[in-house]
Amino acid sequence: MDNRTHWRATRRLTAALLLAWLMTGFFAVFFARELAGLTIFGWPLSFYLAAQGASLVYLALIGLYARRMRRLDREYRENA
């Protein structure tokens, strides 16, 4: 794997995760009034998403990024 391929893969991963980041925050808030009718374990869905759900998704995104980038870097070094 050369620099160019590595950077392309990094960029693709970053773009995908950024899209997920944007969707999480934006949809949970923009459609909050509509989602409030649904409940999840007693919470109204939109309240839960804003209070805890979105934050947990963010944590998962960062964890995923760190893992994938670690593997990508290792492949880069092995094929350097």
Added chain:
Amino acid sequence: MTAARPAPRTFFQRLTRYYSYFTLAFAAFLAALATLEKEGMPRVWIGYMFMFATIVLYASIGLVSRTSKVSEYYVAGRRVPALYNGMATAADWISAASFISLAGGLYLHGFDGLAYVMGWTGGYCLVALLIAPYLRKFGQYTIPDFLAARYGGARGGRAVRLCAVAATIVISFTYVVAQIYAVGLIASRFTGVDFSVGIFLGLASILVCSFLGGMRAITWTQVAQYIIILAAFLIPAMWLSAKHSGNPMPQVAYGKLLPQLSAREAALMADDKEAQVRAVFRQRADDYQRRLDGLPGTWDAGRVALQHHLDGVRLRNASLLEIRSAERALIAYPKNPDDAVAAWTALRDENLARARPITPHAAPFPGPTPEASDIKRNNFLALAFCMMLGTAALPHILMRSYTTPSVDETRRSVFWTLFFILLIYLTIPALAVLVKYDVYTALVGSDFAHLPTWVSYWANVDRANPLISIADVNGDGIVQLAEIVIDGDVLVLATPEIAGLPYVISGLVAAGGLAAALSTADGLLLAISNALSHDVYYRIVDPKASTQKRVTISKLILLGVAFVAAYSASTKPGDILSLVGAAFSLAASTLFPALVVGVFWRRANQYGALAGMATGFVVCQFYMLHTNPVLGGSAAAQWFHIAPISAGVFGVPAGLAALVVVSLLTPPPDAHSRAFVDHVRRPDEAAP
């Protein structure tokens, strides 16, 4: 492995051992104080013990970690393991606003307050994906360093560097004043010392720590501070949760309480007595409105009436108490019709606010019309956006990505940072619901004769601006919800008493709040002094300075900045949350575009960066001045009804656009800048 750098594994184990001992010792300290309290030690002594013990602790960590090596002083030797760097960053991040004001904000505003929670956690995605790994790969000391190297240009990026230094200082200084202000508040409330004495006490401990050991001392202090913050936040919340739901996990248990709270809100909304109290407030608001309409005649009449009343009580030889209160009323009366306009408008609005029906806690964007509701939604989105981008551009947080051993560790450290932040942040919405449930069920409907002791305690802390006030407005002897006013800042500090915990826990919470404010203030002061000493002094004034001299200059600048910040805080410049909000919007508009575009777009050049930073700053600052009534603007000037705290919504796109347009209009960056971009994008050569 060289002798100077211990093998990472053993270093990690040694740290874990130290901090386990520390946690045990702290638990023993708590237990000892609890026993002493049972034996009858006075409350005020417990407050003193907590303040004294924690400040001595931070100072001694600073003393042990003192250093005069440049890389230790600026970036803690770049050997902080990901987990501990995450913990230190979390303490750096959790400011007085998060610890003290956020739960109170949620209590008062319900769903709308969650914009802060979402924004402040979502920002870490941007830190992890767009900024931190590239900063670490670059591997120097400060944020202006990075921008200057990226947008180098012919003169070594001097203009870019100075611009970034100015931004760092403005942002961090606004933020640090808010922290020191909070230190003063907490110290004065829990030990009874004067507000300004409290500020300088806190300042002393900040200084011993960062003065002697820079980033190295701050890192190890912040880990200890995080442990105290966590204990201080979780213990009362868990206790309250166990009391109300039988489940000591507040993050999970409050799901059950929320429907009960909503049912209670609906019942209170329909209650006759509540309506009666609200009608009284509406009546009072109307009164003030009538007086405002009748100015200046009403002002004259009011003063004459008060004078007449005073003469009356004097003549009939009334009690001293009555005469005094009549005198006070006359003294407090507005001095002239102009004063009366301001005073009566404020009183009218306050009464109007109290006449409003209850806002349901869990309902998103409640509003009388769909348009009003949409405005609330847009403001929520705007605020979350500013908090996210601001998080990703705060110099004192980004600086911490330099301190790990490798790029890979930096990425994992951001994960741990958010993990440790979430331990607190997932509890904050739960705490707001728990306290609200307690107040709505236990306090509302109880007798005025049997108010719990915490009410009178907190009502008496500050008599001029009471933190809690309860008055029997409709005279029925029973507490109605509309008769209670609670200040958002008091909620977390009063939680232990609301939950019926021993006073030791109150002391612990105060120590936690202090740790939150101090850890953030430490990081911010270091960010300012590093920018001045490294970027201005070393890079521009005297590039030949010896390492010894650089560190000494750093320490002197730190001392100076700390005193200026403490002086600004002692003038009580405004409330904590709005200062913090301003700092975030400014950071987002000024630094975020330059940092991110610098890595992801090769074509960006120094002219673009300069234009982008300047435009973002000016637009953001202009909007805040133009629309914030406190700063002389007017709410009518708002664009799309966006509140001044979210000024970054306009600042960021403006800055970004200026960066792109100016870059395209000027020659492409030189070979040096292009090589720099390639370098930060390339993965680490060494295996992690």
